[in-house]
Amino acid sequence: MNAGRATWSAGSVILLLLLCYFWIGLTPFAHSDGKGGLPSTGNLLNQMVIIVLFTMAIANLWRNPGRSALFSPHALLVLILLWFCFVSLLSFDPATAFRRIVYALLVCGCANAALLLPRDSRDFARVLATGTVVILLLNYFAVIAMPTVGIHGSNEVEAALAGDWRGIFGHKNAAAAGMVYLVLFGLYLRKASYPRLGSIIAILAVIFLLFAGGKTSTAMLPAVLLLSWLFEHCRPLRALLTIGLVIAMNVILIGLSSSPATSSILASVGIDATFTGRSSIWAFALARISDAPIMGYGFQLLWGSEFLRDITTESWAFLAAHSHNSFLETLLNGGFPALILMILWLLILPLRDAGEAFATQNDVGLTRLFLRIWIFSILLAGLENLFFVNNGPLWFTMLIAVFGLRLQAGASLQSRQ
Template sequence: MSDLCVTTDSRALLADIARRPVMDIVRCALFIGILLLVWISLRPFEDLSGFYVGEVVSGKDAVLYGLFGVLMVAMLALTLRDNLPALQSLLTPAFLLFAGWICVTVVLSSDPATSLRRLALSVFVIAVTATLLLLPKSQGELMRWFGIAALVLLVTCYLGVFLAPHLSIHQATDPQEPALAGNWRGVFGHKNVAAAMMAMLIFLGIYLMRAGGWLSGIAVTGLAAVFLFFTAGKSAIVLCVAVLMLTSLMPVIRSRLGRALLLLTPLLLLNLFSVGAVMSDTLAAIADKMPIDTSFTGRADIWAFALESLHQRLWTGYGFEAFWGTSAIQNLQEGKEWAGYASHSHNGYLDTALGTGLPGLVLLIAAIVVKPLRDFQAADLGGNDTPLTLLFLRIWLFGLYLSSMESFFLDRADTIWVTFLIGVFGLHYLARFRLRS
């Protein structure tokens, strides 16, 4: 009987074949694990009975820093060889100029140590998010992994509501906002975050249905819609409906100018009649005649304080993430002591200006407002007019609108920020590369 002869090339081929299932499991685990880390966080179901906002803006969570640092190295190692052109494509003028200016604001910061520490985590998180969408090797894998992660999050939120309501539903005994009693928040620290995530999960569920995953799509959409209702997040509900209506017109309106006017005009109006109303008596008078709460649930006072503070450092800002919760806020007037405990201004554009000055705000708009819209147009006209492209468009647009009332831009590992980045990077890749079937 002759021996079976295996050449060196054959051994390498067999080893490669054996390695593939292992790598498939690693890719799947990393994709779902990273999404759940961002969505559920390391501290879900936070007890708000003794919760103070100032405690969560210190940027000293060593475990989170270390974890995302390791994840960044692992993700780059997994994706660099097969996806080098995709990673190189991220070196666009809009991204590079914005990143460069942020580095300048760290140097000029009123608290350089805090800015540098928070920038480090932001870099880790952005790198992980930019490589996340490069892990799936096909549309089928991406659809399945998205579906699994979304269902795990939703099931966890519902289990919290039914098994530990005191940790997943706002209570009248919460010292910060007792008026929110009864509003669902699930694993999240606030019902506004829960509402925003549920709205984005509705977009994800619609994508799953349109991409062929009917069972998972219906489950995600239905569970997210019910949870969104019980959060009582009025802004998120209205914006979710508005985004679905506006994006449904994309097949009808094909020109870049028409789409820009349709999608960005509401963004302009939202900021004009919110922060703008604080700056202009004329806009305030117009806003008073509208059927809305012109104080925007107390946000007007915060915007007025933030604008007054911004005026003192208009061109450089206070430094990257170096205003709220830092020594930059001092010698407060009587009646404004609350500013020392605030974590943000409830407007992402205003907070960006506070941290990076007016040049930073302009560069932010170029990088995450103008560029993604151009990417969507390029992807659509280039043949990537798919349910996935529409998903990323909806996540991006919802984030832009929501930032007129909430602040999450550049906020390190913030749940909404990372999900928003998935939309931004998704549009970037689809504008430049064809989808694998």
């Protein structure tokens, strides 16, 4: 192997640090109560670390001609952030909202910069392989050596989850979703210079996924692989397979959960029509949205706030940490204007970019990785709060896919011979 290829560049080291920060965090074995609340942007250490990582990434890219791709599409992202600033300014807690908006901006910058830091596709694959191995080892270590941390216990708030693996994640649902991403990483690495390691990563991630007990993520994995294959080979069906499926999924899930007749039918065949209690939270969120459909309640402010406790106690759902649906959450954060802008950014543009990327044959393996991550993320968004959840790996990884598809549509990581 060429010595130059074996050397870790400064950009590769920064990329590995970014992966470790978002996937592992500063306290990987210190879980919360598993409710999956809002990012701890008030934590001074986390704020300092993200600022340092963002600064390091930008400094490394300062002379890189690709730096113009940061925060692309620029105008759309500016509109999204400005709208969140505007509605938050009129909210009940502007200061908290602005801190979280700044944090969100830094996370977006880090995710976008992550793809511009490696020198070529071999560098990217090597960093991804290294980071993925470390993440998997820590998760298995938590399960085997620290089961009180790595496995849900019967003494927790959600006692029904006892025995489900969560590893270094705060909740088994997050662990299951994370393992799906790791499977996709492994499948990519199998084709990118690491055939044996990629296969081992994929197998270990699948095993962890099964023991995590995340039924939704487990069912979505084969669906994502099928949908990505169909997307690649059936061009006329691309919009239907992605945007159409997301719309249908959200309408059907929320509609089924709110219909007593349908709920009874589903219950009679052994299907949880509440979708693990989500139906009450969705109904509660829809009621709040109807009260503020245009402005929402400010960026990441509603759940857990004194404002919410003051206006209602009509349902236990007001105690929830979030709405368990990214589209409903966006409506709560910024109303319908925010939802329209987010759909343009996270659904419409990636759909177009993926099509253009496959048309250019620009490193098809990398495009396929980003496509699979994107499809899984937009499907998961119908059942979990994903957008702008800046702690943990899920939003960061989705951002990498969204920015990655845009880069692949017009450029590519170099492949050195």
